Amino acid sequence: xxxxxxxxxxxxxxxxxxxxxxxxxxxxxxxxxxxxxxxxxxxxxxxxxxxxxxxxxxxxxxxxxxxxxxxxxxxxxxxxxxxxxxxxxxxxxxxxxxxxxxxxxxxxxxxxxxxxxxxxxxxxxxxxxxxxxxxxxxxxxxxxxxxxxxxxxxxxxxxxxxxxxxxxxxxxxxxxxxxxxxxxxxxxxxxxxxxxxxxxxxxxxxxxxxxxxxxxxxxxxxxxxxxxxxxxxxxxxxxxxxxxxxxxxxxxxxxxxxxxxxxxxxxxxxxxxxxxxxxxxxxxxxxxxxxxxxxxxxxxxxxxxxxxxxxxxxxxxxxxxxxxxxxxxxxxxxxxxxxxxxxxxxxxxxxxxxxxxxxxxxxxxxxxxxxxxxxxxxxxxxxxxxxxxxxxxxxxxxxxxxxxxxxxxxxxxxxxxxxxxxxxxxxxxxxxxxxxxxxxxxxxxxxxxxxxxxxxxxxxxxxxxxxxxxxxxxxxxxxxxxxxxxxxxxxxxxxxxxxxxxxxxxxxxxxxxxxxxxxxxxxxxxxxxxxxxxxxxxxxxxxxxxxxxxxxxxxxxxxxxxxxxxxxxxxxxxxxxxxxxxxxxxxxxxxxxxxxxxxxxxxxxxxxxxxxxxxxxxxxxxxxxxxxxxxxxxxxxxxxxxxxxxxxxxxxxx
Numbered sequence: 227x228x229x230x231x232x233x234x235x236x237x238x239x240x241x242x243x244x245x246x247x248x249x250x251x252x253x254x255x256x257x258x259x260x261x262x263x264x265x266x267x268x269x270x271x272x273x274x275x276x277x278x279x280x281x282x283x284x285x286x287x288x289x290x291x292x293x294x295x296x297x298x299x300x301x302x303x304x305x306x307x308x309x310x311x312x313x314x315x316x317x318x319x320x321x322x323x324x325x326x327x328x329x330x331x332x333x334x335x336x337x338x339x340x341x342x343x344x345x346x347x348x349x350x351x352x353x354x355x356x357x358x359x360x361x362x363x364x365x366x367x368x369x370x371x372x373x374x375x376x377x378x379x380x381x382x383x384x385x386x387x388x389x390x391x392x393x394x395x396x397x398x399x400x401x402x403x404x405x406x407x408x409x410x411x412x413x414x415x416x417x418x419x420x421x422x423x424x425x426x427x428x429x430x431x432x433x434x435x436x437x438x439x440x441x442x443x444x445x446x447x448x449x450x451x452x453x454x455x456x457x458x459x460x461x462x463x464x465x466x467x468x469x470x471x472x473x474x475x476x477x478x479x480x481x482x483x484x485x486x487x488x489x490x491x492x493x494x495x496x497x498x499x500x501x502x503x504x505x506x507x508x509x510x511x512x513x514x515x516x517x518x519x520x521x522x523x524x525x526x527x528x529x530x531x532x533x534x535x536x537x538x539x540x541x542x543x544x545x546x547x548x549x550x551x552x553x554x555x556x557x558x559x560x561x562x563x564x565x566x567x568x569x570x571x572x573x574x575x576x577x578x579x580x581x582x583x584x585x586x587x588x589x590x591x592x593x594x595x596x597x598x599x600x601x602x603x604x605x606x607x608x609x610x611x612x613x614x615x616x617x618x619x620x621x622x623x624x625x626x627x628x629x630x631x632x633x634x635x636x637x638x639x640x641x642x643x644x645x646x647x648x649x650x651x652x653x654x655x656x657x658x659x660x661x662x663x664x665x666x667x668x669x670x671x672x673x674x675x676x677x678x679x680x681x682x683x684x685x686x687x688x689x690x691x692x693x694x695x696x697x698x699x700x701x702x703x704x705x706x707x708x709x710x711x712x713x714x715x716x717x718x719x720x721x722x723x724x725x726x727x728x729x730x731x732x733x734x735x736x737x738x739x740x741x742x743x744x745x746x747x748x749x750x751x752x753x754x755x756x757x758x759x760x761x762x763x764x765x766x767x768x769x770x771x772x773x774x775x776x777x778x779x780x781x782x783x784x785x786x787x788x789x790x791x792x793x794x795x796x797x798x799x800x801x802x803x804x805x806x807x808x809x810x811x812x813x814x815x816x817x818x819x820x821x822x823x824x825x826x827x828x829x830x831x832x833x834x835x836x837x838x839x840x841x842x843x844x845x846x847x848x849x850x851x852x853x854x855x856x857x858x859x860x861x862x863x864x865x866x867x868x869x870x871x872x873x874x875x876x877x878x879x880x
Contacts, residue, residue, distance in 0.1 A: 259345075262341060265340060266336055291328070292327075299326075307320075325341055326339070336366065341354065395412070409429070409440040413442075413443055420509065423444055423507055426445060437455070447484070460479055461500065463491075470491060471491055472490055472491075489518070490526045506526070561579055563577060563584075565656075569650065572595055573591055583627075584657075602630075606639070614653060618643065621638075622638070637657045640655070641653055693806065695805055699800070701767050701798070702752075702830070703752070704834075705748040706796055730778070730781050738766040739760065741756055751824075751828075752767070756804075771839045771875075795837075798834050799841045800845060802823035826842060840873070841873050856876075
């Protein structure tokens, strides 16, 4: 038998692709009843084709096998291969009568090309193998070169994606948006880019150490209600590792329980401290969920590091915006009018109170010169000119101005220079409205309910300036055991808890026309009958005390759910003559009451147990028909020579 090389070459040369050429060789040989097989350590050098019989070998040194001859009978080296290739009675793939020839890529052996035929002589097969060896090696070279080009092309595409992603991330980070919006945009971008199904971003609150949910996509659970700390779970892992990682789904860890396959976790680090993290879940493909790979991790880690570098700036910008917003809110809420002018005399800032005092319309006042803005008040312009020329504080009492509605108003005027880094940058002008209405509101809006304020506005004579003697009902309320409780809590939580508690209690006070005198630590002092006296002051005080308990019951349910202990209060109420009025100095004064009536109310409160209201005899006399208060044993109180009669009311939690 002879092999038709010319016929083969013509057909072979028509094929252009290396894969097709190798397949053609195999097809041609098999038609001639040859057995063809490739032995290779790696299949990367072969085209992915079902026509190719390929047997993967591991850790075979082909250079040793073919050290003397490049063509060897398979029977001589069969021991190096797995025996199941040629076991008897198993339709063996390899016949030991075949031959192997080494396949090289440059000078390195890749494997071997096996050829066997029952009729061809050894010499003919040697020539045939040598011929096809060169053809196969040539195609291998093309395949390897093509794979390298594909890999480099893939690498270039990945690098391009990374560069584009860095540019996109940088643009997002440099955007002047709120942190919540920024984090949400970052998360949406990463979820889309990495084909994730869902994700979250957590950020640590520097005050509490608790991690807040800043952004979320695809998570059904309300994670905003959960508390995350860095002492356990995923956050503890990130704090320890300080680098991005791939983590499999774990139903026992709340942050990983949302994943079906695995997640990529990335920490926001600053000076070895964990400030936050981002988690992406379940990479998607056409065939469903697949695992994140090392390339995903490398790409993700580079993005997370970029965000980490900008994290401090994000939080700083957020805090600046919060501070500015707070300042704006404060400036908008205060009754004093404020105007800031620069060195050019242009208005840079004006608050709502200033606009209201001068009755400015909706025209744009900013960047206009003060002489034009206050053109109807030449006396004011002259004072500003004078203060600007002298560069010192100017104070003018009861200055008459003409507002936009042509009404005369009296104000207190203060003009103060502003310095930045030691250099004058303009002036701040403050206007205090001296109209009676604003005066009463400014004095009493923080002390009394809205209806009392309205009455004072309607009846100016009802407000006596200075100290006066009058009968007042005084209520004291105090939290029991709060000192020991506060020692177990963080200072910020104590303040937050107290603020929430006082909000609830003061709402009740104002509901029954009480006047908030002062808050001393965890104690409230409330007046009934000052500054305005009513017929039912004593009843209002007692009703307030009872409702304080029912309100506290509801409040306790809320705070217990948040992990705080229940609060308990005791209340004391007394009625009698006091001295009330503005007490203090011209620089600092407070509207309050003093006298023995106040002291006794305080003493009664101090002995009241949690859930008790203790009232004096003077209060009980006014509660006609009220049998809820029970006469108790006389009390021996500090500052009292005789025992004090008292009645108790015990609140039962519903």
